Amino acid sequence: MLAIETTGLTKHFGPDIRAVDGIDLRVEEGEIFGFLGQNGSGKTTTVRMLTTLLRPTAGTARVAGVDVLANPGEVRRRVGVALQEVGLDELQTGRELLTLQGRLFGLAPREAKERAARLLEVVTLTEAADRPIRGYSGGMKRRLDLACALVHGPRVVFLDEPTTGLDPITREAVWQYVRELNREQGVTFFLTTQYLEEADRLADTVAIMDRGRVVAEGSPAALKAAIGSDVVTLAFAGEGEAARAAAALERFEGVQRVVRAEAEVAVYLPNGATAVAAIVRLLDDAGAPAESLMLKHPTLDDVFLRATGHHLEEGAPAAAAAPGRGGSR
Amino acid sequence: MNGLVATWLLTLRALRESVRQPANEAANAFIPLFFYVVTVGAVGSVAREAFGVADYKGFQLPVAVLQGAAGVASGAGLALTLDIQSGYFEKLALTSTPRLAIVLGRMLADAVKAVILGAGIVVLAVLYGSGFATGAAGVVVLLGATFGFALAYSGIGVAIALRTGSPQAAQAGFIIFFPLLFLAPTFAPVEVFAPWLEAVARVNPVTYILVGMRTLVTEGWDAAALARGGIAVLAVGAVTLTLTLLALRSRVRQ
Ligand SMILES: Nc1ncnc2c1ncn2[C@@H]1O[C@H](COP(=O)(O)OP(=O)(O)OP(=O)(O)O)[C@@H](O)[C@H]1O
Numbered sequence: 286m287l288a289i290e291t292t293g294l295t296k297h298f299g300p301d302i303r304a305v306d307g308i309d310l311r312v313e314e315g316e317i318f319g320f321l322g323q324n325g326s327g328k329t330t331t332v333r334m335l336t337t338l339l340r341p342t343a344g345t346a347r348v349a350g351v352d353v354l355a356n357p358g359e360v361r362r363r364v365g366v367a368l369q370e371v372g373l374d375e376l377q378t379g380r381e382l383l384t385l386q387g388r389l390f391g392l393a394p395r396e397a398k399e400r401a402a403r404l405l406e407v408v409t410l411t412e413a414a415d416r417p418i419r420g421y422s423g424g425m426k427r428r429l430d431l432a433c434a435l436v437h438g439p440r441v442v443f444l445d446e447p448t449t450g451l452d453p454i455t456r457e458a459v460w461q462y463v464r465e466l467n468r469e470q471g472v473t474f475f476l477t478t479q480y481l482e483e484a485d486r487l488a489d490t491v492a493i494m495d496r497g498r499v500v501a502e503g504s505p506a507a508l509k510a511a512i513g514s515d516v517v518t519l520a521f522a523g524e525g526e527a528a529r530a531a532a533a534l535e536r537f538e539g540v541q542r543v544v545r546a547e548a549e550v551a552v553y554l555p556n557g558a559t560a561v562a563a564i565v566r567l568l569d570d571a572g573a574p575a576e577s578l579m580l581k582h583p584t585l586d587d588v589f590l591r592a593t594g595h596h597l598e599e600g601a602p603a604a605a606a607a608p609g610r611g612g613s614r
Numbered sequence: 615m616n617g618l619v620a621t622w623l624l625t626l627r628a629l630r631e632s633v634r635q636p637a638n639e640a641a642n643a644f645i646p647l648f649f650y651v652v653t654v655g656a657v658g659s660v661a662r663e664a665f666g667v668a669d670y671k672g673f674q675l676p677v678a679v680l681q682g683a684a685g686v687a688s689g690a691g692l693a694l695t696l697d698i699q700s701g702y703f704e705k706l707a708l709t710s711t712p713r714l715a716i717v718l719g720r721m722l723a724d725a726v727k728a729v730i731l732g733a734g735i736v737v738l739a740v741l742y743g744s745g746f747a748t749g750a751a752g753v754v755v756l757l758g759a760t761f762g763f764a765l766a767y768s769g770i771g772v773a774i775a776l777r778t779g780s781p782q783a784a785q786a787g788f789i790i791f792f793p794l795l796f797l798a799p800t801f802a803p804v805e806v807f808a809p810w811l812e813a814v815a816r817v818n819p820v821t822y823i824l825v826g827m828r829t830l831v832t833e834g835w836d837a838a839a840l841a842r843g844g845i846a847v848l849a850v851g852a853v854t855l856t857l858t859l860l861a862l863r864s865r866v867r868q
Pocket residue numbers: 298302303304305322323324325326327328329330331369479
């Protein structure tokens with residue numbers, strides 16, 4: 286059975302905003318599915334449709350084997366959700382809120398209490414558990430919110446940017462727990478993120494969203510392999526030089542693809558190391574010398590750049606997300 | 615999840631909230647008691663000559679109870695908007711609980727608070743010198759009516775809250791309905807009203823609720839008055855619950 290399956294899933298807000306524009310997803314049971322995309326690409330809207338908070342404009346979706354339109358109540362019973370914005374009641378204590386959440390999912394009183402205690406431990410909130418949430422820090426709130434998604438032992442869990450705003454240590458702990466639940470209990474995760482590293486490290490499959498559409502999908506390794514080449518990233522003094530360089534590089538022997546993002550050019554070619562010297566000469570001849578040059582194996586950011594024509598993290602140089610991780614996983 | 619259990623759990627949560635924010639409830643208790651004492655002080659001594667009411671403290675008692683209930687019943691709508699703004703409403707809506715329970719839990723909490731406040735007002739009024747013609751059984755009936763009225767009345771704020779998600783709108787909408795309490799035989803019997811006010815009062819359901827309650831205090835068991843009051847409570851409840859259900863539907867599935 287597929288954990289998540291959509292066909293032509295679409296959400297328009299009015300005639301102009303095509304937040305999600307006909308996406309077909311197939312998420313296997315037991316998979317960690319990474320949903321990547323920049324601000325406004327439609328990630329949250331997709332999550333909200335799949336979790337019955339939004340009615341699709343068109344298309345169908347089945348989650349945990351249940352049609353979201355035909356039987357939303359059953360979908361809610363089977364899935365856990367942590368939305369992008371934490372949603373907590375500040376007057377309750379963490380333990381009260383988590384226990385109530387469990388009870389509302391139909392757990393018996395004892396069971397709800399035990400689950401709450403266990404999860405508070407997992408998200409390292411045991412000490413703060415009996416204090417009002419009003420006094421929690423942002424990271425503590427997010428961790429509690431995360432625990433809420435898991436309290437009823439769902440088979441499919443949606444996490445909308447779960448680690449945004451967490452410090453690196455807590456982020457690592459969240460990843461650890463996601464992996465553990467996934468491996469030991471076969472829980473399926475649908476995880477939206479803007480962090481390439483997160484997708485790369487956690488996800489079995491990633492889908493890249495751009496303006497409401499899925500523009501690339503596959504395992505991180507396969508996506509990187511599909512680039513099938515090395516990436517030479519060049520930075521220029523200005524966009525003019527970059528444009529000139531890109532035009533020259535298009536004609537360079539063996540180049541598979543050239544992508545320019547502002548004053549930066551990424552060149553995809555099979556044997557980067559041997560070509561570097563010739564590229565430098567070519568650029569000099571073209572009157573567009575590079576200010577910096579980097580050769581690396583493709584990363585998910587390169588996949589992203591190639592699929593969408595822009596970087597995921599606005600303004601981040603293609604190389605910045607990369608060092609040491611090229612070809613990892 | 616069983617809807618009744620869920621409703622009760624959410625009622626408890628809302629009540630716990632009141633305990634943690636006692637200032638709100640103190641204001642809810644102060645206002646009706648203040649008006650009660652002031653009205654009795656101003657009009658009480660002339661009530662018999664002016665419009666033939668012997669026990670004006672008793673005459674005003676149900677007014678205070680209803681006013682208290684109406685004040686308390688603004689809580690659900692306001693609290694709901696805060697839940698919506700904080701995102702907690704969605705968190706609750708993502709559980710397998712029937713969504714009506716989320717709303718009903720809030721409304722029931724108001725009704726419970728209104729009964730507690732009503733009981734307090736009755737006790738204080740009696741200590742102050744009001745009679746209570748139907749005794750303890752009458753008090754129970756009066757508090758039952760208070761429960762029903764608060765439940766029904768809270769639906770107004772809740773419907774507005776669900777429609778708009780805005781605390782200001784929930785408050786404003788509530789204030790618009792507050793005059794209904796005074797377009798009724800609040801200070802004097804309808805018989806002495808100007809004709810236009812009498813006409814308005816006669817179509818105002820609050821009139822029948824108030825008069826029914828008042829017979830319990832000042833006259834004795836009056837089945838017809840109680841029946842009219844009960845029907846009025848049900849009618850208000852039917853309207854506000856329908857509005858609430860419609861608003862809930864538009865809120866949860868966009
Ligand atoms: N309720 C709404 N009404 C109108 N437009 C909306 C609504 N919700 C989302 N949108 C629009 O739909 C598009 C997709 O938004 P969405 O929140 O799904 O993006 P996202 O990928 O989650 O972005 P982010 O990374 O910033 O969270 C955006 O253009 C957004 O402005």
